[in-house]
Amino acid sequence: MDAEILDVVTEWETRSVGDGVGGLYELADGEFSGAVTDDATWAFVLNGRFVGVFDGDVHDFEDASLTAYVAPDVSLPLLYAMQAGDTEVRGQYYSNDTPLTDIHDTLSAGSFVGYVELSENVLSGDYYVVYYGERSLPVAYVGNSRRLVTGDEAFDLAADEVGIYSVVDASIEVVDLPERPDDATEPVGGAVAASADDSDDPSDDEDVTVASSAVSETAEDETPESSSEDQPAESSSEDAPSTADAQSDTASEFEALGAMSGVEAESAPTEDESAEDEAVDADASVDDMTDDASVESVETDEGEAETVDTEPTPDVAFGASETSDESATDEADAADAETEAETTETEETVTETADDAELQRLRDELDAARDAKADLEAERDRLAGERDELRAEVDRLQARVTELEAEIERLETDEEPARTLDSAEALAGTNLFVRYEDRADGTLEDAVSGSLAPDDLRQNLRLDYHTEFETESAHVDDQPFETFLRATPEHRFTQWLLLSLASEIRRADARTELTKLYDAIEDVDRIDFHGTVDVTPDDAEESEAAPTETFDVVFRDKMGNSVFVAAFDDSRDPTRASPIQSLVENAKPVSDALPSFAAAFAVTTSFFEADAMEAAVDATRGGLFSRSSRRSYVKRSRKTGFHLCLVEARDGDFFLTVPEL
Structure with missing residues (x-):
């Protein structure tokens, strides 16, 4: 295991613990958080769960003298178990380009298991945010004194820092303990599922109740009220097994982490709400289509009305032509003559403009052809120069080959002299x-x-x-x-x-x-x-x-x-x-x-x-x-x-x- 982790863990406070497997169950039953070792093999424990064993396996602890180190915060055993296990860097980001708060929202919304480390190009300390599912645990070591900061304060400090942070994917697996010794009767807090009725200590039940209540209250505050159609779903959830009865499930084993970190999953919209929204959208679409049809109808009617109003009656039109027939004929002849003259002048102008444009186009093509010819001539001269240089290089290399072949022949015939070196x-x-x-x-x-x-x-x-x-x-x-x-x-x-x-x-x-x-x-x-x-x-x-x-x-x-x-x-x-x-x-x-x-x-x-x-x-x-x-x-x-x-x-x-x- 990494020596830096060992340096930090060995500075934690120690507590007394029994030897061998009995000592492991003592830590599990006491919901211990920290690390335990026999001076060779190390294990990290979170709320009585053994979340990682390193430099050996859990059977190395049998009949061994154990030392337990109490973690100053529950985030540290989980962080060090991830760092000591298999990890993969998923990406690195500069905080000025991608703020930590943005990536935090993305990781918190998914089932990500790993941590974010902000330590590169950061002089004020090392900052971490540990993720397990939809829960996060910020922790930081600040300053030269390595002052430990956790919770929202640690996250705010990390979010204000400028540097390069890494998103590291990790794996966590709860380790099963060996069989409980015959003289131990307490239930296992780690890998062995136990009923809440087996515990004689009322404080255990109270702890579970408090954690569950905190989660419930937070969910009620942040979740909008559901319609009456959602009540059957709530009833079925109340009939589900409690947190204490589902300790063997990895997700429920870390239920308390959500309450401590203050991060809760946002309630997904119910099927009734989704259906209702879809119905509203559909109605709005139908209304829009109806309104459009109505507008088109009105516009059509108005257009027809205007046409009818502006048409002169046959009687009125006919009477006017009779009274002004002669004058209208003279005016029409004059207008035709003027129009013909304007048309002829316009055609001549258009023809002259087209000729000028065609002439300019041909001139441009000629200039482009001359430029291309000049470029090709320059390229030809350049290639000819390269050809001459390559021919000279070939001649030089052939002469060098002849020289080396002669040297090889001489070395093969002459005995190589011995060389003496000092030590x-x-x-x-x-x-x-x-x-x-x-x-x-x-x-x-x-x-x-x-x-x-x-x-x-x-x-x-x-x-x-x-x-x-x-x-x-x-x-x-x-x-x-x-x-x-x-x-x-x-x-x-x-x-x-x-x-x-x-x-x-x-x-x-x-x-x-x-x-x-x-x-x-x-x-x-x-x-x-x-x-x-x-x-x-x-x-x-x-x-x-x-x-x-x-x-x-x-x-x-x-x-x-x-x-x-x-x-x-x-x-x-x-x-x-x-x-x-x-x-x-x-x-x-x-x-x-x-x-x-x-x-x-x-x-x-x-x-x-x-x-x-x-x-x-x-x-x-x-x-x-x-x-x-x-x-x-x-x-x-x-x-x-x-x-x-x-x-x-x-x-x-x-x-x-x-x-x-």
């Missing part, structure tokens, strides 16, 4: 890579999880090397390079760290105290001898020279980030405090720059003097009031730090002296 030059130009004969037969990840034996890992894992020089004819200290490499303390230390250290920590039951070191072993992908680490801070100017630190061995992950570093003292004299202090000072900027950095190793081929041991203790002392569960840990900040390990090499093997297993 420092050979190691500085060598890198190791973690590879496997067959990944299906087991990897470092399998060994760290405990599913692969060390001997099986040793048979499948291999360390391939890459050098900056030819190795076939290279000799170091009068030995072939490969023989020299495998005999060096650096190479043997690398094998010990990858093949044996994880199993030694697991056998000593020290996984919790060395979590960061233990979990980082599986991330090692490449090893540099005499390697350098870039420790440039994030806020450094681009023009500044990048600061680096150099170590005898640097272990890196697939992205090239440093995971471990090691400093060697191969003299026969005992190692004193000075090399330890130098290693710590060089490793501190690495930890500050790389959160993935997990441990620094001081390796001696002799042994450590007392002042060296004291220097290690001084460097890893966390302070007078430190309650950290990590051993031999140099803490740099709330989220950064590294383990300091002292290793002695004797008789071809390595022994971890600090921390002592």
Whole structure:
């Protein structure tokens, strides 16, 4: 489990609890909220329900001595159970573009199980909103003091922050407890369903009643009154089993979360209301159609009336033509002549305009054709130039091929001269890579999880090397390079760290105290001898020279980030405090720059003097009031730090002296 979660949980107040399965049932019956552990396996408990078991299973608690940590708020066990389990980031949003309140409304309206985390680019603290179904639990750690804030205050603080928040999908499964011991008679609060009549403590019934009442009152306040046709549905809901009788249902197990968070599901409209709304809409549509038809009818009638009123009667029209026949004929002849003249003039104007437009169109086409011709000529010249350049390149490459073929022929006929290197030059130009004969037969990840034996890992894992020089004819200290490499303390230390250290920590039951070191072993992908680490801070100017630190061995992950570093003292004299202090000072900027950095190793081929041991203790002392569960840990900040390990090499093997297993 994550070391940061362990640091927070171990600072909670503890309470007494019995050993073994009886202790688990004691927590379940008492509706306990918090965490319980046997120093190896951890479980989170919410209102007596075991919502997650990690680093083992629930059977590990049988006959074990237990320690219970009381959560300061019910949201924390649920949040940490989600973070420690399987999660998937569904999306990341910038609060200025997508406010937290908008995404909160969406997640609260659905059956979402997970949490929202607002911590990236936020300096004031870490903010979370935990969702289970239609309920939410806000929680926040504010300021450098990590002050705990919950409820509406925590949500308001998160909504006012500016940063990047992540929507994380998680899974929660209530864990069944082992069979209750014969001497325990109380009902199980977790996975075993129990009737409310089996409890002799009236306070349990009162708690359930109060929670149910709070939910009911809130629902009544927020739900509009239903029509009388909804009353049968209400009666059937009253006949349903109570919350206490349905504790085995996962949804009802978290009924109390809804009351505590203040979030209730909005009542869906009833079938009668929906039907009534549909009827109203239908009536409105019919009315609109009727009104439209009426308007059309009126308009038609009015149009006909106007036509009738404006038509002159035949008698009146006929009489007027008789009295003005001669004058009308003269006027008509004059109008026809004038109209013919205007028509001729208009036709001539239209013809001239059309000719001008056609001429302009042809000119535009000619200009476009000339431009296209010029472009094609330029493209032709460009392609001809490229052709000439390519022909010259072909000739140059053919000459180079001839030269290389001649060189190959010469090298094949001549004996390659031997090359002699000193040990420092050979190691500085060598890198190791973690590879496997067959990944299906087991990897470092399998060994760290405990599913692969060390001997099986040793048979499948291999360390391939890459050098900056030819190795076939290279000799170091009068030995072939490969023989020299495998005999060096650096190479043997690398094998010990990858093949044996994880199993030694697991056998000593020290996984919790060395979590960061233990979990980082599986991330090692490449090893540099005499390697350098870039420790440039994030806020450094681009023009500044990048600061680096150099170590005898640097272990890196697939992205090239440093995971471990090691400093060697191969003299026969005992190692004193000075090399330890130098290693710590060089490793501190690495930890500050790389959160993935997990441990620094001081390796001696002799042994450590007392002042060296004291220097290690001084460097890893966390302070007078430190309650950290990590051993031999140099803490740099709330989220950064590294383990300091002292290793002695004797008789071809390595022994971890600090921390002592």
